[in-house]
Structures are given as C-alpha cells and as structure tokens.
Amino acid sequence: MSLTVGNLYNNAVSSFSITSLAGRNGFERSVEWVHIVEDIEVANFLHGNELVFTAGYLNKNPAWLLNFVKALNRAEVSALFVNVGPYIESVGDDVIAYCNEVDFPLFSVPWKARLVDITRYFSRKIIHHEKVEETVAVALKNIIFNIGNVDDSIKTMQRFGYAADSKLSYLNITMKSFDKSRQLDNIRIMKRDFEHFAGQKLLNIMWLNYEDNIVCVLTEGDFEKIRHFCYELTRITEKRSGRYRLFIGVSDVVSGFKYQLVNFDKSVKANYMAVKQKKKIVFYADLDIYRLLLDVKDREILHGYYNENLKPLEIYDEKNNTKLVDFLQTYLDCDGSPALVAQTLSIHRNTVSNQIKKIENITNCNLSSLDDKLHCMLAFSIKELL
Secondary structure, eight states: OOOBHHHHHHHHTTTSOOEEEEOGGGTTOBOOEEEEOOOGGGGGGOOSSEEEEEOOTTOOSTTHHHHHHHHHHHTTOSEEEEEESSSOOOOOHHHHHHHHHHTOOEEEEETTSOHHHHHHHHHHHHHHHHHHHHHHHHHHHHHHTTOSOHHHHHHHHHHTTOOTTOEEEEEEEEEEESSGGGHHHHHHHHHHHHHHHHHHTTOOEEEEEETTEEEEEEOOSOHHHHHHHHHHHHHHGGGGTTTEEEEEEEOOOEESGGGHHHHHHHHHHHHHHHHHTTOSEEEGGGOTHHHHHHTOOOHHHHHHHHHHHTHHHHHHHHHHTOOHHHHHHHHHHTTTOHHHHHHHHTOOHHHHHHHHHHHHHHHTOOTTSHHHHHHHHHHHHHHHHO
C-alpha cells in the first residue's frame, strides 16, 4: 500500500499548523520523499512523488508562485507546502484555482512553524513506511514460495493489517524499455502511475520482484473490478508509450495465504502469453485451451505434436514459396466452410477445394473429419506457445 499525501496530512495536521488550501482530490497521490525547493529550475531535477516545501525566497513577481506550482505539477510532484511569511505573504486565488483544476494538493504553513521539524516528521514516516512495505513483500514472497516458517510470515502479514483469508491477485509485468539504460527510472514511473490510479480506485497494492519482472499484488475480491482496473491502466500508461511497453499477465482471485503459489503461477503463464502474443494484457481466465497446454511440463511433447500435425506443411511452404499454413489457419477460422474461405480470401470455390486437397495430401489428414480439424487447431495453438 503506497503512502499518500492524505495519509501524511491527516497524521500531521494535529501536530503542526498545516492548512489545506486546494487540491483535495489529489490526496491519493503517492509520496516517496521530501524536498525544500526555492528555484523553479530545480523542478527539472525532481523524480516525482515528492512533497515540496518552499518559503519563496526567489519570489520577485506576482506570477512567480503560479509558475512554480505549474513546474512542480509537470514534474509530477505530489504536493506543495508554502511557508507563508515575508516572501510569500498569501497564496493568490489564481494559484488555488489552478491547484483545484489539476487536483494538485496545496498547503500553507505559518512562518513561525519550524520546517525542519515538519520535514523530519514526514521523512521518518516515509522511511518507516518503506520498511513496512519491504517486510510485507518479503513475508508474502515467503508464503507464496513456501520459504522458511510460513506461519510466522502469515502472522507478519496479519500484524500489518492483512487478514488470513485475504483475497489476492497478481499482475505479472514485463517491461520493455526502448532505452534500456532508463529501465530502473521507467519502473519507478510505472509504479507511480499504478499507485496513483489504485489510490483513486481505493485499491490496496503491493510490489514484488520476480526474476526480471515486476509483480503488482492486488488485495481485492471482485475480479470484474480488477479487470476494469487493468483495462483502465493500459489506457493510462499509453502516455508512456514513447518510453516503454508493458506486457501484463493477470491471475485469478484466490482467498487465503496458503493457496497462493498456484495462483501466482497463473500470472506467470498469462504473462508468458502476453509476451508471446505481444498483447498489453492477458487474463489467465481467458486463456481457454492454453491453460491446458501451459501445464504440460515436458515441452518435447508439444514439439512432437506440432511436428506431426503442422511441420510438414510448414516445410512444404518453405520449399515451394507457398502459404498453405496461412490458408489452413483461415480455413479453420472459417469453421471449415469453403464458401466463407472463398469470400474471405476473394478466391474461387474451386481454388479452395484444390488447396484443401493439397493440404490433406501433405499432412495425411482429412479436413472434413472433426478429429483431424481438432488436431490442426491444437497444433496452431501449440505454435503460439513455442
């Protein structure tokens, strides 16, 4: 679960003289660190997800604060705390209106307040939260993969608010950065986008690393809500399409910590298909026949089946510069209807019949037989896996 502006504000408001001025709809923004910033140019060096404090030492004109806020929002800062005093006597209506328009949290702190105390307080909260997140992630990983004393790990999860019958699902994510040197930076940006959107939807998420992938764990029992969340995520992450591509495999929803290994493996398999098929998102629940094929541990069995049923046709195409494999795929997609194949490919019915006979001779099958058609369909499905 990410630490948000709202979490920190609600905890601090009773201890410090902090006033919320605008942007309450942005209270679900995630927070990773705290900075004191006085120069607009510094905004270009921020990572995003920071709480920024300013006293306005460089405030030389009425438009300075509004321009400062706009620069921070472009840098995806989480919130701004204005130290009201000799340099910024008040926050203008134009600044408040802008912050409300873009849901950018804005706060005021009186000049008498000690910023060092407030920033130290927030920093400690952030560090503590990071330690909790790390502890929870390790405990969940131990539970999933049966490492160490699982009962102790379950107690750890319960200590941090997770019930023993928690309903979990996994988004197994492969990131392909166009600039590989920016991979770590892109992962941080992706997590920020996920956490911000999850906060808006009141969803609790945590993160795991698995091999070269990142795994987003959702504690939500409504699968349709998860499906909608995932589709919305793919739309939101389109704005990062110039930086990276995501391939996401989504598991089912399973209740209870002790039953998560099989469910986690479903996310791995769905992710495998997302990468193979170059799809943004694949749900294990939608895999149909692939669920059976992915459970075949001995890949040689799949290779053998493919070689028996489809490989001869593939070899023929390579030698004769034909496209009988593509024709057979179209034939099966058209439910074996010669008329529909002719219409789809804009060819004569006689040509369809001749092509079918040629395929039957090469593969030694009878395409009017349901069993033989099933063999071919299964071979095509296997082809997508290999």
